[in-house]
Amino acid sequence: MSVLEIKDLHVSVDTELGSKQILRGVNLIIEQGQTHAIMGPNGSGKSTLAYAIAGHPKYHVTSGSILLDGEEMTTLSVDARARAGLFLAMQYPVEIPGVTVTNFLRTAKTAIDGSAPPLRGWIKDVKSSMSALRMDSTFAERNVNEGFSGGEKKRNEILQLELLKPKFAVLDETDSGLDVDALKIVSEGVNRAKSNTDLGVLLITHYNRILRYITPDFVHVFVAGQVVESGGPELAVQLENEGYDEYVKASAAAAAAIASAEAADAAVTSAAAPAVNA
Amino acid sequence: MTSATPAPTTVPESTVPDSTVPEAAAAAFAAPAGGHRGEPVGSKSHTDGAWHEMPVQTRSERYASADVGDFDDPSGHEVDWKLTPIKLVADLISGPLDGSPYDVTASPVDGFTLSWIDRTDDRFGSAGLPEDKASANAWSSVDQALAIDVTGESPSAEFVVARSGLGTVARGAHTVITAAANSRGLVILENSGDARLTENVEIVVRDGAELTVVSVQEWNDSAVHLASHFAQVGRDATLRHVVVSLGGSVVRVNPSIHLSSTGSNTEAYGLYFADAGQHLEQRVYIDHEAENSRSRVKYKGALQGEGAHSVWVGDVLIRQTANGTDSYEENRNLVLSEGTRADSIPNLEIETGNILGAGHASSTGRFDDEQLFYLQSRGISEEEARRLVVRGFLAEIIQKIGSDAVEERLTRAVEAELVDAVAGFAADGAAEGAVA
Ligand SMILES: Nc1ncnc2c1ncn2[C@@H]1O[C@H](COP(=O)(O)OP(=O)(O)OP(=O)(O)O)[C@@H](O)[C@H]1O
Numbered sequence: 001m002s003v004l005e006i007k008d009l010h011v012s013v014d015t016e017l018g019s020k021q022i023l024r025g026v027n028l029i030i031e032q033g034q035t036h037a038i039m040g041p042n043g044s045g046k047s048t049l050a051y052a053i054a055g056h057p058k059y060h061v062t063s064g065s066i067l068l069d070g071e072e073m074t075t076l077s078v079d080a081r082a083r084a085g086l087f088l089a090m091q092y093p094v095e096i097p098g099v100t101v102t103n104f105l106r107t108a109k110t111a112i113d114g115s116a117p118p119l120r121g122w123i124k125d126v127k128s129s130m131s132a133l134r135m136d137s138t139f140a141e142r143n144v145n146e147g148f149s150g151g152e153k154k155r156n157e158i159l160q161l162e163l164l165k166p167k168f169a170v171l172d173e174t175d176s177g178l179d180v181d182a183l184k185i186v187s188e189g190v191n192r193a194k195s196n197t198d199l200g201v202l203l204i205t206h207y208n209r210i211l212r213y214i215t216p217d218f219v220h221v222f223v224a225g226q227v228v229e230s231g232g233p234e235l236a237v238q239l240e241n242e243g244y245d246e247y248v249k250a251s252a253a254a255a256a257a258i259a260s261a262e263a264a265d266a267a268v269t270s271a272a273a274p275a276v277n278a
Numbered sequence: 279m280t281s282a283t284p285a286p287t288t289v290p291e292s293t294v295p296d297s298t299v300p301e302a303a304a305a306a307f308a309a310p311a312g313g314h315r316g317e318p319v320g321s322k323s324h325t326d327g328a329w330h331e332m333p334v335q336t337r338s339e340r341y342a343s344a345d346v347g348d349f350d351d352p353s354g355h356e357v358d359w360k361l362t363p364i365k366l367v368a369d370l371i372s373g374p375l376d377g378s379p380y381d382v383t384a385s386p387v388d389g390f391t392l393s394w395i396d397r398t399d400d401r402f403g404s405a406g407l408p409e410d411k412a413s414a415n416a417w418s419s420v421d422q423a424l425a426i427d428v429t430g431e432s433p434s435a436e437f438v439v440a441r442s443g444l445g446t447v448a449r450g451a452h453t454v455i456t457a458a459a460n461s462r463g464l465v466i467l468e469n470s471g472d473a474r475l476t477e478n479v480e481i482v483v484r485d486g487a488e489l490t491v492v493s494v495q496e497w498n499d500s501a502v503h504l505a506s507h508f509a510q511v512g513r514d515a516t517l518r519h520v521v522v523s524l525g526g527s528v529v530r531v532n533p534s535i536h537l538s539s540t541g542s543n544t545e546a547y548g549l550y551f552a553d554a555g556q557h558l559e560q561r562v563y564i565d566h567e568a569e570n571s572r573s574r575v576k577y578k579g580a581l582q583g584e585g586a587h588s589v590w591v592g593d594v595l596i597r598q599t600a601n602g603t604d605s606y607e608e609n610r611n612l613v614l615s616e617g618t619r620a621d622s623i624p625n626l627e628i629e630t631g632n633i634l635g636a637g638h639a640s641s642t643g644r645f646d647d648e649q650l651f652y653l654q655s656r657g658i659s660e661e662e663a664r665r666l667v668v669r670g671f672l673a674e675i676i677q678k679i680g681s682d683a684v685e686e687r688l689t690r691a692v693e694a695e696l697v698d699a700v701a702g703f704a705a706d707g708a709a710e711g712a713v714a
């Protein structure tokens with residue numbers, strides 16, 4: 001059985017003002033077939049976690065690990081992670097001018113499997129996934145995400161998820177911007193992938209409504225770059241009713257305590273830092 | 279004496295009536311992709327904004343002559359030479375040239391004839407006159423011109439005329455392509471091997487004809503090639519003109535297309551891929567003289583490597599006589615590495631207010647890292663991802679040619695450029711990896 005293990009993950013991001021610490025020790029264990037929902041306020045670092053797992057070059061793992069069946073992912077290239085079985089459905093999928101969906105899907109499938117898929121079966125798979133996701137067949141000849149509406153982009157992400165058959169998928173706000181019908185269609189796509197390939201899912205969302213279609217096994221509250229609370233589906237309901245205030249306050253108090261402790265160590269740190277950078 | 283003709287003006291971008299194509303679609307590479315916060319994907323290389331600097335001389339007044347003695351040696355500051363590495367081509371501009379016929383390869387195709395004609399032949403000089411000294415030098419150097427006559431009526435008929443290995447001695451050449459009234463056809467000029475060449479290519483598209491001319495420059499690395507194409511498009515006739523420049527050290531191909539008869543139409547496309555140290559230049563001039571004439575200009579280029587330089591100048595003149603003109607021109611550059619320079623200069627001169635549309639767009643954008651990440655996150659290797667993106671960018675032009683065989687061949691040629699370019703990336707990547 002496959003396991004995705006995130007251990008004490010610290011991640012910083014390159015900004016114009018220099019490096020900024022975003023994730024401060026994330027721990028998660030996701031087993032094959034499980035669905036973990038992550039909920040947290042804007043800017044708490046949810047997308048950062050998603051990008052760090054996928055290996056976006058702007059996000060640097062400063063310590064900790066991401067292990068897929070015991071294999072360290074943080075040292076692998078973005079494409080190698082995908083080939084190992086990780087998938088990220090992006091919050092904002094990118095447009096690729098001049099590259100058709102058909103060409104893109106076949107290229108990706110060939111890269112993931114290590115050889116080109118047998119043509120007839122592949123065309124059938126693409127067609128049936130597209131029709132299940134209510135994507136018109138004309139999308140196949142359109143350029144990837146170019147001129148797609150927000151909802152169409154999200155369906156296109158789930159189309160890839162179904163066809164590429166990863167072991168674990170991170171869905172970053174796949175539900176945002178979807179109307180009720182689209183939400184249902186997209187959720188069904190995820191559920192199909194779960195039942196067909198025993199997919200493990202890390203589902204990032206702000207809203208409980210997608211969790212009515214995709215039932216989470218665990219819900220985690222994410223604040224200031226950390227998981228501050230974990231529970232079952234009932235936690236999502238509680239969060240939707242009460243918000244994150246309580247968690248944000250607790251986390252701020254903890255951060256203040258750490259900051260004053262750090263201030264005490266300041267002399268040591270500032271002496272050491274230049275040597276590390278040089 | 280007073281003239282009823284208003285003085286020609288160069289219209290700055292903001293006041294150009296742009297009723298044909300929205301500029302928004304244009305920004306694909308200039309705009310940051312998606313909503314993911316990242317460093318802005320802006321223009322990194324130099325782009326010369328046309329509307330800041332009026333041309334010294336408006337296009338309608340530019341001097342033309344067949345006599346090389348009528349032109350001064352350019353100093354390199356002239357508006358039509360200032361972006362060209364003039365020292366590297368001085369011999370072609372004013373030195374002695376070998377103007378004798380050379381070997382051409384062409385398999386016979388029904389509807390096309392190929393012959394060498396004397397300069398006293400009516401076809402010689404039927405489409406235009408030199409506007410710069412390199413062109414005039416070539417014009418004066420030849421006794422004979424290569425004539426390609428199109429008389430067939432099959433739209434898919436293709437005639438390939440290939441030159442390879444013109445040597446390293448400076449030479450002049452002259453070609454005249456004439457499409458008979460109501461004829462159809464595709465003429466492909468293939469250039470490879472060595473060359474130090476300045477030449478004129480005349481294209482006459484008679485009434486009702488539809489002609490495609492594709493000029494492919496796949497010269498050796500050290501080749502130098504200056505070309506002026508002059509085209510006259512007849513009544514309700516169409517010229518599709520395609521310039522593909524991939525190989526050569528300095529390649530400058532300047533098409534001037536005159537829409538001199540009612541309903542004349544042109545589509546001028548270009549594709550270039552400038553590697554390290556390569557100078558690829560194209561100055562496109564569309565002259566709307568007649569009523570209801572239409573033009574579409576689209577050039578796309580990729581630049582990769584230290585000193586890769588591309589120049590695109592798009593002059594569109596809409597004369598007072600050209601009521602009902604419909605015109606749009608556009609240039610897109612994709613910058614793949616540091617150290618490149620893409621000059622992109624659209625100019626519009628409009629002498630009549632009574633037009634359907636006239637617009638332009640120009641952008642120079644860096645390779646988009648977010649696109650790369652997206653493709654890689656689907657398992658596609660960095661090398662293949664880069665190839666996909668660049669191929670996608672340039673494919674739009676190749677797909678306009680309208681010949682499967684040519685499209686396939688050019689796709690392969692671009693592919694070969696990409697393999698070289700991507701090898702460069704891989705080396706960069708490895709170096710970065712080693713430092714980090
Ligand atoms: N590329 C970047 N450059 C600068 N700051 C960044 C970058 N990426 C993330 N950040 C910052 O890191 C923090 C976490 O951002 P992230 O996108 O991970 O939050 P999020 O939890 O996904 O928020 P949302 O719910 O709004 O999607 C924010 O303060 C954000 O501004």
Ligand SMILES: [Mg+2]
Pocket residue numbers: 046047048091172173
């Ligand atoms: Mg986010």
